[in-house]
Structures are given as C-alpha cells and as structure tokens.
Amino acid sequence: MDARGIIATLRDGATPSREDLQWFARGLADHSVTDAQAGAFAMAALLNGMSDEGRVALTLAMRDSGDVLAWDLPGPVLDKHSTGGVGDCVSLVLAPALAACGAYVPMISGRGLGHTGGTLDKLEAIPGLVTSLEEARFRDIVSKTGCAIVSASAGIAPADKRLYAVRDVTSTVESLDLITASILSKKLAAGLEGLVLDVKIGSGAFMKTMDEAKSLAEALVTTANEAGCRTAAVISDMSQPLAPALGNALEVAASCDVLSGRAKGPLLELTAMLGGVVLEGAGLAKDVSDGTSKILDAIASGQAAEIFGRMVAAMGGPVHFIDNPSRFLPEATVIREIPAPADGYVAAMDGQALGLAVVDLGGGRKVETDEVDFAVGLSDMLPLGTKVVKGQPLGRVHATRMDSATMAVRAVIGAVTLSDEAPEVPSLIHEGIG
Incomplete structure (x- = not known):
C-alpha cells in the first residue's frame, strides 16, 4: 500500500477501503506516513468527507493503532464524553455516581482546549493527585473503587495523537469525520461497553447551531454503535456556564458541593440525565427516568461522594478531601x-x-x-x-x-x-x- 494512493482516493471523493485506512493509521502511529501526507489526508477528509462505513473504519483503525483495554469486571464498563463547554464539571460528579449504581468507569479525559476547561486540569488542582497512571494502577483503582479519571497513556490511539497535532496546524480541526474518529478512537480503546455523549450547543460550546450539534451527535452515535459500543447522545445547552464557577479549583469545589448535597441546579440536572441514559442502555435501569432517579439517589445517599473521595485518595490526593475540600484546594x-x-x-x-x-x-x-x-x-x-x-x-x-x-x-x-x-x-x- 502507498500513502499517496490512499490520499488520492480521498481527494477524488471516494472513501479508502478498510484495509487502506488500517494501513494509514499504522503509518501515522509509527511515523512511516509523513507530516505532509497526514496533512493532505486531513484536508481531503475535510473537503470531501467520508462515507459512514469509512468513518467507522477510520475510527476502528485509529483505535487499533495502539493498546486496546479489555476488562473482566462484575458490572458494565461505561463512560461519558462532552464536546466541551464552560463551567462543565459533569465528569467529576457522574463518574462516582455511575460507580455507585454498579457500573465501572475507566474515564480517559483530556486537558483544556481553547476556551473550554479540561477535566484533568480540574482534578490536578487537588494537591498530590496524579492523573498519569501506569496501566496496572489504573486497573486496580477502577476495580476497587469503581472509577478512575486519568490521562491517556502513550499507547492509547497513537494515530489520533499524531493526526490531531497535524490537524491543529493545517486548519482541518473542523472535519466532522476526523472529529468523530478522534473522540471515539480513544473512548473505544478504553474497552467500553456503553457510552453517553454530551453534545453542547450555544455561546460557550464549539457547536453554535442546532444543525451543527445534530450532525455531530448523529455521526458520533452512528459510528460508535457500528463499532460495537452501545451509545446515545444528549444535546445540551451551553448558553451559560453549567456550574456557577469557571476555573479548575473552583469547579472542583462546585462539584463537591453537588456530590455532598449542598447544591442543586443545572450541573446536578444534566449529570442525572446523562447517567440515566447510559444506565438504561447498559441494563442497569428500566428506562431513562429510572436511571436518572438512581443517579440522584446515589448522590443524595452520600455514596457518590464517598466513592469520589476514595478515588481521590487512590490517585494520590488527600485521604479526607471530600470531607472539607476548601481545606485543600x-x-x-x-x-x-x-x-x-x-x-x-x-x-x-x-x-x-x-x-x-x-x-x-x-x-x-x-x-x-x-x-x-x-x-x-x-x-x-x-x-x-x-x-x-x-x-x-x-x-x-x-x-x-x-x-x-x-x-x-x-x-x-x-x-x-x-x-x-x-x-x-x-x-x-x-x-x-x-
């Protein structure tokens, strides 16, 4: 196979074969595909798009360019992904709430991008907490605590890391197909059985219109399901910050207020809805309403807060952090x-x-x-x-x-x-x- 031929196929409006895309993804990972060729591929994808089948094939090829985790746990392996907003600290509340409902959540998260905050940066506001963990430690925390929120290791979807860096400097970030493959290749490499997507729309989101948000949500849901991971999406509003705080330590404090029952509002409402959707899909709830109630109960009972505190301690943070976050932040x-x-x-x-x-x-x-x-x-x-x-x-x-x-x-x-x-x-x- 030859990178030039694959690029030419995409340039001419056709979609390369699954084998071609697997070869290209491996070339991105091992650098046998050059930066120039990666940039040309990204531009052709942006201008011409790919078929649904091609998008699925590219996603799986990028997933398989590195390590793919497999789990043997007594409950479903679930996760959530947000397309980015402001004051959005849902992950910090949802991961332990899902764990309290019988799920396991190996959440691979990212850092701030543009005007949006990053879950890893928020967690690292907690003194001593480390988000870059060896795989064995990551697995141990997930199995014993029910959740862990970590950074992707170098072995997770290396083709995506390479292509994303090229897209950032070649004005091809906006490609719907490449956005979809980038998001899902990392999530699928975590070995998920179920996923809920929070696609944001509004002034604080990357997607400003309903048409843009729906197109992305539909592409993500279709691709993830075709790739074997049961997935649904919620389009949520980002016309204002989700929490009343923006900034890393301040958003951790806001999350702890929700986990400890001291605050309600949009952050709690969206967390419960997203949790209800993914619990229903995983068979841990009769329907979305039942799943939403289970999330709210997990928070009201204190179970979610207790699990969050154990996760923080297991990742190097203070043992009694959840009891008095302001003491440590x-x-x-x-x-x-x-x-x-x-x-x-x-x-x-x-x-x-x-x-x-x-x-x-x-x-x-x-x-x-x-x-x-x-x-x-x-x-x-x-x-x-x-x-x-x-x-x-x-x-x-x-x-x-x-x-x-x-x-x-x-x-x-x-x-x-x-x-x-x-x-x-x-x-x-x-x-x-x-």
Whole structure:
C-alpha cells in the first residue's frame, strides 16, 4: 500500500477501503506516513468527507493503532464524553455516581482546549493527585473503587495523537469525520461497553447551531454503535456556564458541593440525565427516568461522594478531601466582585468570552507549554434570567494580581448582556439521539 494512493482516493471523493485506512493509521502511529501526507489526508477528509462505513473504519483503525483495554469486571464498563463547554464539571460528579449504581468507569479525559476547561486540569488542582497512571494502577483503582479519571497513556490511539497535532496546524480541526474518529478512537480503546455523549450547543460550546450539534451527535452515535459500543447522545445547552464557577479549583469545589448535597441546579440536572441514559442502555435501569432517579439517589445517599473521595485518595490526593475540600484546594490572593453596569435582567452571556477570561487569568493554556494556575477563575456567576440592580455583583473574579483581576472584571462585564425585560431562558436539554 502507498500513502499517496490512499490520499488520492480521498481527494477524488471516494472513501479508502478498510484495509487502506488500517494501513494509514499504522503509518501515522509509527511515523512511516509523513507530516505532509497526514496533512493532505486531513484536508481531503475535510473537503470531501467520508462515507459512514469509512468513518467507522477510520475510527476502528485509529483505535487499533495502539493498546486496546479489555476488562473482566462484575458490572458494565461505561463512560461519558462532552464536546466541551464552560463551567462543565459533569465528569467529576457522574463518574462516582455511575460507580455507585454498579457500573465501572475507566474515564480517559483530556486537558483544556481553547476556551473550554479540561477535566484533568480540574482534578490536578487537588494537591498530590496524579492523573498519569501506569496501566496496572489504573486497573486496580477502577476495580476497587469503581472509577478512575486519568490521562491517556502513550499507547492509547497513537494515530489520533499524531493526526490531531497535524490537524491543529493545517486548519482541518473542523472535519466532522476526523472529529468523530478522534473522540471515539480513544473512548473505544478504553474497552467500553456503553457510552453517553454530551453534545453542547450555544455561546460557550464549539457547536453554535442546532444543525451543527445534530450532525455531530448523529455521526458520533452512528459510528460508535457500528463499532460495537452501545451509545446515545444528549444535546445540551451551553448558553451559560453549567456550574456557577469557571476555573479548575473552583469547579472542583462546585462539584463537591453537588456530590455532598449542598447544591442543586443545572450541573446536578444534566449529570442525572446523562447517567440515566447510559444506565438504561447498559441494563442497569428500566428506562431513562429510572436511571436518572438512581443517579440522584446515589448522590443524595452520600455514596457518590464517598466513592469520589476514595478515588481521590487512590490517585494520590488527600485521604479526607471530600470531607472539607476548601481545606485543600488552592485559593487566589485577589478576589473582586463584578458589578452590574446597570439595572436589568441577565439576558445573555458570551460563554466563549467568559472561558477566555479564565485563560487570560492563567486558568488555561495559550500554548501547550503554559503552566496552569489552578486557583484563578470566576465564581458565583448569576444565571440567565436573574434580575439585578446597578452595582450588584454578577459574580466574582479570583486572580493572582490586581491588574489581571481588573482586566477580567472588564471582560466579564463585556460578556454579559443586560436587558429591560426578562429573557426566555433556553431549556438545559434540547434533544436526545440514539
């Protein structure tokens, strides 16, 4: 086989064969396919697309380019994936809640991307906690605790790592087929039996329109099911932060508030819905409503919080972290209120701008080598529809310096729209697929 012929097939509007794609994925992994050839392949896929069969074949080929985990556990192996948003810390709540319901959750997660936060960065705000684990340790924690949230090892889907890096510098990130293969190759390599996808839509999401979100959700669900993993998707709203906090330590604290029963709201609601969907698919619930109730019960009973605490300790964090998270989490040295510039209702938020304000504070990366400040971010953000008077806090900025706090206050004020009339607040759940 020859990379040039495979690229030419895709360039001319046809889909390469399964064998061709397997060969190309192996070439990406072992570098026998050059960067130029990888870039040409990505551009051809972006411009011409692939058939459903080709997308499945590419996903499986990328999965099989490295290690594929297999599990022998007394319950189904389940997971969840989000397409990215702001204030989205569902994974920290859902993984232990699913474990409390009899599932096992080997969650391979990522770091912040653009304006969106990363689950690994959030967890690493907990002192001592390590997300890069040897496979044996990963397996041990999953089997004994029920869940572990870790980074992908070098052996997981190496073809995807190579192709993703090339896509990032060749303006081909937006390819629906390559997005699908990238997400699912890593998830399928974890040896999952069931998966629920949270596809975001709105100002804080990568997908801004319902058409974009539905296309991605349908591609992901179709491909994952054809690849042998029972999968469904929920299209959820990202017109405002899911939790009232943005930033790593602040989102961990918000997650612990939900796990400990101190907070309700959209974070709890979406967690329960996603959990209900994947529990129903795995046969651990009669239907989605029953599954949702089981997740809520696992949280209300304290079981989910107890499992989260055991996971944190097993991954190197404090033994009694869940009992008093504020004792351990880093705190910013400067905290400033964000005053409402006028009377009115909180009518809209530019979620992307809010996320970038956190990045500018040091809570995310502008280049891959940047170090993250876990303490900075935004807290106490008012939800859409809230009536405010001039000077009332819209939220709070957590920063390391007064000048950066001042800039963040200005950025948040610019990202929030006030109106004279109460807005129509979008539903949290737009649609289910699969």
